Amino acid sequence: MIRITKIFTFETAHVLYNYDGKCKNMHGHSYKLFVTVKGKPVNDLENPKNGMVVDFGDIKSIVKPEIVDVWDHAVLINGLSPHRQLGESLESQGHKVIYCNFQPTCENMLYAIAAKIKSKLPEGISLAYLKLHETENSYGEWLAEDNQ
Numbered sequence: 001m002i003r004i005t006k007i008f009t010f011e012t013a014h015v016l017y018n019y020d021g022k023c024k025n026m027h028g029h030s031y032k033l034f035v036t037v038k039g040k041p042v043n044d045l046e047n048p049k050n051g052m053v054v055d056f057g058d059i060k061s062i063v064k065p066e067i068v069d070v071w072d073h074a075v076l077i078n079g080l081s082p083h084r085q086l087g088e089s090l091e092s093q094g095h096k097v098i099y100c101n102f103q104p105t106c107e108n109m110l111y112a113i114a115a116k117i118k119s120k121l122p123e124g125i126s127l128a129y130l131k132l133h134e135t136e137n138s139y140g141e142w143l144a145e146d147n148q
């Protein structure tokens with residue numbers, strides 16, 4: 001088995017409802033996402049993907065439309081909280097708002113990313129690991145073995 005990783009970046013704002021620190025204010029991050037999948041490399045001269053677990057481009061074609069294009073330059077709002085009204089106000093002024101059914105922390109974003117990616121991976125390939133940097137010094141990790 002081999003693990004391979006592709007890295008993505010996106011610029012996203014969020015606001016943490018009822019949080020007791022500075023992140024209760026709407027603010028943005030340059031998120032950096034590491035997506036690691038595992039599988040056995042193809043061993044078939046006739047296969048154009050010979051030697052690959054999965055083409056890096058195929059990982060991109062899953063993660064980009066599912067995560068990056070959706071969250072990039074958007075504001076993530078806890079749609080289950082009173083912040084929904086804030087989102088509706090921003091939306092009415094033309095802003096890109098994503099209503100989450102969770103508090104948009106690094107941790108919950110990882111759960112959401114894992115759920116979206118896992119369901120799209122080709123047969124024989126599994127999601128092994130995710131790392132999401134909120135700042136250069138703060139990140140969360142999702143590991144398959146912790147989430148079975």
Ligand SMILES: Nc1nc2c(c(=O)[nH]1)N=C([C@H](O)[C@H](O)COP(=O)(O)OP(=O)(O)OP(=O)(O)O)CN2
Nearest residue numbers: 016021023027029104105106107134135136137138
């Ligand atoms: N467990 C979590 N704690 C915090 C989260 C989170 O998602 N999970 N999020 C925040 C804020 O969004 C904040 O922007 C990031 O927190 P922090 O690292 O404290 O921010 P700094 O600007 O101080 O980061 P540095 O890299 O140290 O400059 C708060 N907590």
